Amino acid sequence: MAELDTSGGGKHKGGKIRSKKASTRVDLTAMVDLAFLLITFFMLTTTLSKKKAMDLTMPDNSVKTSQLPVAATRSMTVLLGSHNKLEWYMGEAGKSAPTVDNYGKDGLRKALIENEKKVEATHAAPDNFMIVLIKPSDKSTYENLVNALDELNITNVQSKAIVKITPMEVADLQKNGIY
Amino acid sequence: MPRVKVARKSTFIDMTAMCDVAFLLLTFFILTAKPKVDDPTKAEIPFSSKTTPVPEDNLATITVGDIKGKSTIFYSVTGSDVRAETLKAMGAKYNIPFTPEEIQRFSLLEVFGVPITQLKQYLDLRPDERKGFPLAGIQADTTASNELGNWIYLSRQAERGLHDKDLDIAIKGDRHEQYPIINEIIGILGKQKKFKFDLITDLRAAPKK
Numbered sequence: 271m272a273e274l275d276t277s278g279g280g281k282h283k284g285g286k287i288r289s290k291k292a293s294t295r296v297d298l299t300a301m302v303d304l305a306f307l308l309i310t311f312f313m314l315t316t317t318l319s320k321k322k323a324m325d326l327t328m329p330d331n332s333v334k335t336s337q338l339p340v341a342a343t344r345s346m347t348v349l350l351g352s353h354n355k356l357e358w359y360m361g362e363a364g365k366s367a368p369t370v371d372n373y374g375k376d377g378l379r380k381a382l383i384e385n386e387k388k389v390e391a392t393h394a395a396p397d398n399f400m401i402v403l404i405k406p407s408d409k410s411t412y413e414n415l416v417n418a419l420d421e422l423n424i425t426n427v428q429s430k431a432i433v434k435i436t437p438m439e440v441a442d443l444q445k446n447g448i449y
Numbered sequence: 450m451p452r453v454k455v456a457r458k459s460t461f462i463d464m465t466a467m468c469d470v471a472f473l474l475l476t477f478f479i480l481t482a483k484p485k486v487d488d489p490t491k492a493e494i495p496f497s498s499k500t501t502p503v504p505e506d507n508l509a510t511i512t513v514g515d516i517k518g519k520s521t522i523f524y525s526v527t528g529s530d531v532r533a534e535t536l537k538a539m540g541a542k543y544n545i546p547f548t549p550e551e552i553q554r555f556s557l558l559e560v561f562g563v564p565i566t567q568l569k570q571y572l573d574l575r576p577d578e579r580k581g582f583p584l585a586g587i588q589a590d591t592t593a594s595n596e597l598g599n600w601i602y603l604s605r606q607a608e609r610g611l612h613d614k615d616l617d618i619a620i621k622g623d624r625h626e627q628y629p630i631i632n633e634i635i636g637i638l639g640k641q642k643k644f645k646f647d648l649i650t651d652l653r654a655a656p657k658k
Contacts, residue, residue, distance in 0.1 A: 309474050323502075323649045324650050408627065411628065412622040412627075420496075
């Protein structure tokens, strides 16, 4: 360490008068304390985690593109009701009884996987993928919509759409007590 | 018997290296720091298992949250130049002349949720007085002349004019928010032919298949 010899400096008998040499060693403790205090402050106020999001693409409804007729048997409709409940049915509305289900691993996800397998088995390739229509009711929450979209992402359903709910379907949700 | 002499050592520790490291880290944190934006709605965002990072700049965020039991819409755009341009355009559209000082204040405002008619009043307050201002939210409906739609449209125009980029839109909603208001926002975006946007979510632990 750069430190000067601080010994001596006293008056010697008959010797030369030497000036006192002060130590160049500075006490850094207070400075280090301050530096660490500021580090702590900046660490706590910085947002290190970046915001994450889920992509959502809606169809362009302003242009009427040539829409391909789709077999109703390939479509699965998911109605989002209140109290974190949903119901789903295959095919056209009213023809098959809807199943009341919940969100999550044993609810919607299981139904999606099973239905996708069924559709795949009963239709000829390449048109054997399932189409899922999500119809959120006015009583469902934003979380329900995100959860439903998330389950579709997990089960790798490629064709999906968010569609307006019909009064008939609302009546059905009411019948099942989830509206 | 000779006495054992214990050598006395100095208790002075050399702090130079520690000080160097501390200031190096301090410099790093100061340069990377981005202050947290205070979210007035305290929206609890929903979880999802598949996420993509949201762009840091060139982003408009529509926040829907609960203020005193009422769904309230807030809007924020990144970039103070874009904000200033947007306010000028909004002022021209609604015939509200904003002073240069108000525009400057607005360009520093990260997020706001007041109707355009109250915005002038809101901007004239000091930042500490704004806390007590009733946040009524931005009006949004499916008509062509709704405020939120204009904010989005004009900020997209400003972004296009200033940076020649299309503004990315993110929706940040509270988990318990009812669907109709979200549907309204999606409808407003759809009217502007913006069909791709982000829903801000938190990452959930990866599910087992």
